[in-house]
Amino acid sequence: MDIFEKLRSNWGPIGAAAKALNSHHYFSFPKLEGEIGPHMRFRGMDVLNWSLNNYLGLANHPEVRKADAEGAEKWGLAYPMGARMMSGNSDLHEIFEKELAEFVGKKEAFLLNYGYQGVMSVIECVCDHRDVIVYDAEAHACLIDGIRLHKAKMGQYYKFNHNDMESLEKNLVRATKLAEEKGGGVLVITEGVFGMSGKVGSLDKVVELKKKYNFRLLVDDAHGFGTMGANGGGVAELFGVAKEVDLYFSTFAKSMAAIGGFIAADDPDIIMYLKYNMRSQTYAKALPMPYVEAGRKRLELIKAHPELREKLWTIVNALQNGLRDLGFNIGETTSPVTPVFMQGLQGGLPEVTNMVRDLRENMGIFCSIVVYPVIPKGQIILRLIPTAAHTLEDVERTLKAFDNMRSKLDAGVYRAGLEVVA
Numbered sequence: 191m192d193i194f195e196k197l198r199s200n201w202g203p204i205g206a207a208a209k210a211l212n213s214h215h216y217f218s219f220p221k222l223e224g225e226i227g228p229h230m231r232f233r234g235m236d237v238l239n240w241s242l243n244n245y246l247g248l249a250n251h252p253e254v255r256k257a258d259a260e261g262a263e264k265w266g267l268a269y270p271m272g273a274r275m276m277s278g279n280s281d282l283h284e285i286f287e288k289e290l291a292e293f294v295g296k297k298e299a300f301l302l303n304y305g306y307q308g309v310m311s312v313i314e315c316v317c318d319h320r321d322v323i324v325y326d327a328e329a330h331a332c333l334i335d336g337i338r339l340h341k342a343k344m345g346q347y348y349k350f351n352h353n354d355m356e357s358l359e360k361n362l363v364r365a366t367k368l369a370e371e372k373g374g375g376v377l378v379i380t381e382g383v384f385g386m387s388g389k390v391g392s393l394d395k396v397v398e399l400k401k402k403y404n405f406r407l408l409v410d411d412a413h414g415f416g417t418m419g420a421n422g423g424g425v426a427e428l429f430g431v432a433k434e435v436d437l438y439f440s441t442f443a444k445s446m447a448a449i450g451g452f453i454a455a456d457d458p459d460i461i462m463y464l465k466y467n468m469r470s471q472t473y474a475k476a477l478p479m480p481y482v483e484a485g486r487k488r489l490e491l492i493k494a495h496p497e498l499r500e501k502l503w504t505i506v507n508a509l510q511n512g513l514r515d516l517g518f519n520i521g522e523t524t525s526p527v528t529p530v531f532m533q534g535l536q537g538g539l540p541e542v543t544n545m546v547r548d549l550r551e552n553m554g555i556f557c558s559i560v561v562y563p564v565i566p567k568g569q570i571i572l573r574l575i576p577t578a579a580h581t582l583e584d585v586e587r588t589l590k591a592f593d594n595m596r597s598k599l600d601a602g603v604y605r606a607g608l609e610v611v612a
Contacts, residue, residue, distance in 0.1 A: 305441025320374025388523025416445025
């Protein structure tokens, strides 16, 4: 079979859904226009936007925009030219690393060009074929792809049920035995905040298991960095277990509203090992200087303005409490991530797409549909992301729209596929 012919006949699970619904540029690959924030435009319509991970509203903060512009004017996007090991290192890169490490309660950190490829490369670099990985069943795709790299080296792994400590312990027993036989170690991988369900990872309970089992812990805290903990230092700070987290990872794509990421640890030798052995960094150009300078400005604002995080949580609590009061199932989220679970509908995904079209086109509310394989099979969620840039008026308008939507849902309007009338 011709490779391209094979690809044409099967777009994969997400692509197949998009093809069946004819949803390209609508539910998938939508184009939001205008200044980044709660109020944007979609297909010529003004919409109230709940689909950006701009948690602290920094994307269009005036000091951030100024730092971005000045950094680009001063350095251009080429500097420094080359991989950091060869010719692309700088004092500012290393200063930024120290600042990030201190913020999350670690001694050392290593800047990554991208979050996704960065954490994949961390996993591949840390574990060889003798080591065994134990990971949460709902780990993000970047972690799964890192585990696939481990598998490609003939490494073995076990999956534990989502946030289930009994399941984790059972798999630790298996992993410990196998690692001893192979002459390797055990790495447990989980998340600070699970980006679809909004559940907070039980890091306090995970680290308790270190008293019984010998393993290292890698935490992806992409959604916890800047939003969780007394100072925004993440879920490990929230639980007071930063010292027990061996490898702390976050991307800049959420609270920092930027590109890049970092990995932090308390052992300087481990960070040095990563600097010399992470293929995605050794063989790639350094993070451009404008991103470094602008990243430092973002971190400075996160530290200096706790009111941004306080405003975020005001919006989070108002939105989540309001949705619960209206009878919507938002699961067990205790983070800003706000899923509205829609399983159990007789009309399935087509019914939900009718709902979302109504929200967008007649009520001016933009949120995203999430389906398998992003979340487990059988689930459909509407995902809302509150930010510090939203207002309580935005929340009130959204709750009224969802109340209206619920009435139509109960009346079978969306299931019948009738044209929705405002």
